[in-house]
Amino acid sequence: MAQVLSLHVFFSAERHKVGPSKPLKRIHNPKTSLSTHRKGPQSPMRKTQKLNLQVSPHRAVSAVRLMRIEMGGAFADLLNEKGKGSGDNEMGYVERTLGFRTKNLDDRDLRLVTDIVGGTIRWRRYLDYLIGSLCHDDKAFRSMEPLLLQILRIGFYEILKLDMPSYAVVDENVRLAKVSLRPGAGNMVNGILRRLVLLKESNSLPLPKLEGDDRAQARALAILYSHPVEIEPMRCLWISVKTQGASSTYRTEIQVSFCMLLDIYVLNLLDGKALDEAFRAKKKAIKLMMWNNDDPSFSLRANSGKGVTRADLVMQFNMLKVPHEVSLHLDHFVRVKTGLQSIIQAGLLKQGLCAVQDESAGLIVSVVNPQPGDSIVDCCAAPGGKTLYMASQMHGQGMLYAIDINKGRLRILKETAKLHQVDGVITTIPSDLRTFAESCQLKSDKVLLDAPCSGLGVLSKRADLRWNRRLEDLEELKKLQEELLDAASILVKPGGVLVYSTCSIDPEENEERVDAFLLRHPEFRIDPVDRYVPPGFVTKRGFYSSDPVKHSMDGAFAARLIRTL
Numbered sequence: 001m002a003q004v005l006s007l008h009v010f011f012s013a014e015r016h017k018v019g020p021s022k023p024l025k026r027i028h029n030p031k032t033s034l035s036t037h038r039k040g041p042q043s044p045m046r047k048t049q050k051l052n053l054q055v056s057p058h059r060a061v062s063a064v065r066l067m068r069i070e071m072g073g074a075f076a077d078l079l080n081e082k083g084k085g086s087g088d089n090e091m092g093y094v095e096r097t098l099g100f101r102t103k104n105l106d107d108r109d110l111r112l113v114t115d116i117v118g119g120t121i122r123w124r125r126y127l128d129y130l131i132g133s134l135c136h137d138d139k140a141f142r143s144m145e146p147l148l149l150q151i152l153r154i155g156f157y158e159i160l161k162l163d164m165p166s167y168a169v170v171d172e173n174v175r176l177a178k179v180s181l182r183p184g185a186g187n188m189v190n191g192i193l194r195r196l197v198l199l200k201e202s203n204s205l206p207l208p209k210l211e212g213d214d215r216a217q218a219r220a221l222a223i224l225y226s227h228p229v230e231i232e233p234m235r236c237l238w239i240s241v242k243t244q245g246a247s248s249t250y251r252t253e254i255q256v257s258f259c260m261l262l263d264i265y266v267l268n269l270l271d272g273k274a275l276d277e278a279f280r281a282k283k284k285a286i287k288l289m290m291w292n293n294d295d296p297s298f299s300l301r302a303n304s305g306k307g308v309t310r311a312d313l314v315m316q317f318n319m320l321k322v323p324h325e326v327s328l329h330l331d332h333f334v335r336v337k338t339g340l341q342s343i344i345q346a347g348l349l350k351q352g353l354c355a356v357q358d359e360s361a362g363l364i365v366s367v368v369n370p371q372p373g374d375s376i377v378d379c380c381a382a383p384g385g386k387t388l389y390m391a392s393q394m395h396g397q398g399m400l401y402a403i404d405i406n407k408g409r410l411r412i413l414k415e416t417a418k419l420h421q422v423d424g425v426i427t428t429i430p431s432d433l434r435t436f437a438e439s440c441q442l443k444s445d446k447v448l449l450d451a452p453c454s455g456l457g458v459l460s461k462r463a464d465l466r467w468n469r470r471l472e473d474l475e476e477l478k479k480l481q482e483e484l485l486d487a488a489s490i491l492v493k494p495g496g497v498l499v500y501s502t503c504s505i506d507p508e509e510n511e512e513r514v515d516a517f518l519l520r521h522p523e524f525r526i527d528p529v530d531r532y533v534p535p536g537f538v539t540k541r542g543f544y545s546s547d548p549v550k551h552s553m554d555g556a557f558a559a560r561l562i563r564t565l
């Protein structure tokens with residue numbers, strides 16, 4: 001649905017040529033009060049904290065959850081300014097933020113909250129562009145109080161992306177703004193949402209101008225597909241092209257992406273071969289953004305450590321009426337697009353019968369190829385997805401050392417290992433890998449370094465990740481990845497294997513880090529992964545790479561390196 005809408009929006013832009021040209025930037029001041037314009041008797045602080053049955057609880061909870069996600073620590077500080085009282089559970093936050101209690105969420109409400117919060121975060125840039133365009137002026141948008149903005153984003157998302165009945169969305173969000181802020185805020189929400197409905201119905205939603213140089217065009221597309229470009233223009237947007245290397249292709253891609261959506265120009269601009277290549281590359285870049293914006297799909301791994309087979313899991317899913325399909329690539333995995341909630345409620349995860357694990361991560365374990373009797377080090381192990389899968393393949397023989405700097409997450413790993421009945425082969429080591437490796441005599445058959453990374457391969461699952469990365473973060477990450485690779489290499493015995501993996505599709509975190517490592521460590525060579533994963537996942541250089549667009553799973557990378565001396 002989101003995909004259709006994006007294309008639809010694009011075409012209607014050409015037809016109507018409406019809308020401002022400039023994406024609006026909000027001034028984010030964490031110190032801004034939750035509702036800077038609250039006055040008089042409507043102030044939540046003055047209300048007795050009554051149960052409010054008029055406001056839809058899922059919208060109230062969504063608005064507060066969005067505030068918490070976006071403002072992080074600043075949100076907690078603001079609540080603390082108001083004094084303690086309502087506890088730290090979600091309803092406590094709702095009460096303290098909105099000034100009233102709402103009824104508890106039922107299953108349907110919970111599903112709506114998940115949809116609305118995830119979708120609103122993903123589409124934030126596009127929604128803000130529209131909200132900004134529909135405000136009277138730039139200033140009104142830039143200085144909008146945080147809660148009001150979240151309420152508007154929810155309304156816009158419900159109308160545009162969830163296609164909910166407009167009248168109900170307008171009424172409900174107006175009421176939420178009125179009771180949680182003041183009547184004037186409700187009037188503003190009413191005015192803006194009604195304008196949106198009219199524009200939607202007349203097929204004339206504002207659009208960013210698709211003109212100017214590459215960068216300007218990329219910015220326009222980034223707004224339409226709600227991806228970031230400010231930090232490093234086009235980095236995420238055109239990442240798939242970057243993997244192909246050539247900067248000229250990169251430029252062509254941008255022009256053609258633009259053209260594809262307008263369709264008509266493509267044939268005029270390009271000759272046969274260029275058209276073919278650029279068309280594929282362009283389609284891929286846009287599909288990647290669409291994948292990131294779509295509802296995520298999940299895979300579950302049957303826990304063979306506890307004797308559970310995939311057939312057992314399939315039987316359970318049939319009983320729960322959860323639509324599913326078995327993985328084409330991994331024996332223990334089943335994919336589900338919807339129904340995770342039923343699986344959780346049925347207690348399958350709590351009982352340790354299965355684990356949520358993406359196939360892309362499962363294939364990294366295939367690259368390690370753990371065997372009974374192996375000595376394996378998992379260098380960045382927590383919270384333990386890969387450790388547990390590896391342990392389940394060791395059938396109680398051998399030893400798996402799980403190292404992580406994060407003690408809390410490592411504790412979770414230990415508890416889950418017990419639940420999964422694979423703890424017999426796992427030893428947890430809370431430590432910084434760099435100091436641990438320096439002082440350690442341990443030499444293992446197989447060492448996995450699943451490095452901290454940008455997470456650019458998992459943007460569909462981590463809705464807020466795309467907004468939280470800065471260029472400096474990437475430089476720091478690359479440095480850390482190199483230090484961890486050097487440390488991990490110390491733990492590999494001669495003839496042993498070092499697997500370097502990430503959940504990123506960025507060559508700078510993948511191939512480039514491996515190349516730099518091989519220059520520093522000529523005692524290692526690449527061991528092609530074609531014996532361990534299906535051919536469609538093997539790159540020309542023998543690395544493992546999963547591609548969201550091609551494989552319909554998260555993006556991930558792994559290099560298998562052998563220590564020759």
Ligand SMILES: C[S@@+](CC[C@H](N)C(=O)[O-])C[C@H]1O[C@@H](n2cnc3c(N)ncnc32)[C@H](O)[C@@H]1O
Nearest residue numbers: 380381382383384385386404405406432433450
């Ligand atoms: C991508 S996550 C690992 C995910 C894990 N392999 C799994 O499959 O569940 C990266 C991990 O690296 C850990 N980490 C970061 N710096 C570290 C360091 N210097 N030493 C050890 N662990 C580190 C983080 O705490 C984090 O848990």
